[in-house]
Amino acid sequence: MTPKQTAWYFREWSAVRRIQPEADRHEFHIRALGKDRSSKLFTNRDFDRVLQEFWKVSKPTDLHAQVAAENQTRTRALHTIRSFPVLYVLKLCSERFGTREIEHLTLAQLCQLAMTLNNRRESLDDREIRAAEAAAEANLVGTHSTASHASALEPDPF
DSSP states (O other), X not given: OOHHHHHHHHHHHHHHHHHOTTOOHHHHHHHHHSSOOOGGGOOHHXXXXXXXXXXXXXXXXXXXXXXXXXXXXXXXXXXXXXXXXXXXXXXXXXXXXXXXXXXXXXXHHHHHHHHHHHHHHTTOOHHHHHHHHHHHHHHHTTTOOHHHHHGGGSOOOX
């Protein structure tokens, strides 16, 4: 887990302890993951599942928290995708999936796109990104509006 996730984890655990002082943190790990696992070894998916278990106690009527937890993988992928220039993302999306319609990608495709972008982050310099954007823009002119395709890259309203 990242330092921010660790802090979030312990804030949520504190909320559970205020309601159930006798609660055992590792019991929540077992319920969420099917086995006990150190929070230091959590994957993002493990982290999300354990938070959901915490929220069943600390936020049982907060539908927004439950839905947000369910959508966390998609949210993380879109966050990564949004950190790259729109035209570069659209070009890569078109090459990999045959569409520039980000909103039509499956969760698996969004995750694959995010991983590809993350892997390329270190190897790409600004000049290469600008060149890719220029090529993407040339392909988009006269065929589609970039604004319509970029709408999926806008932050969610929640």
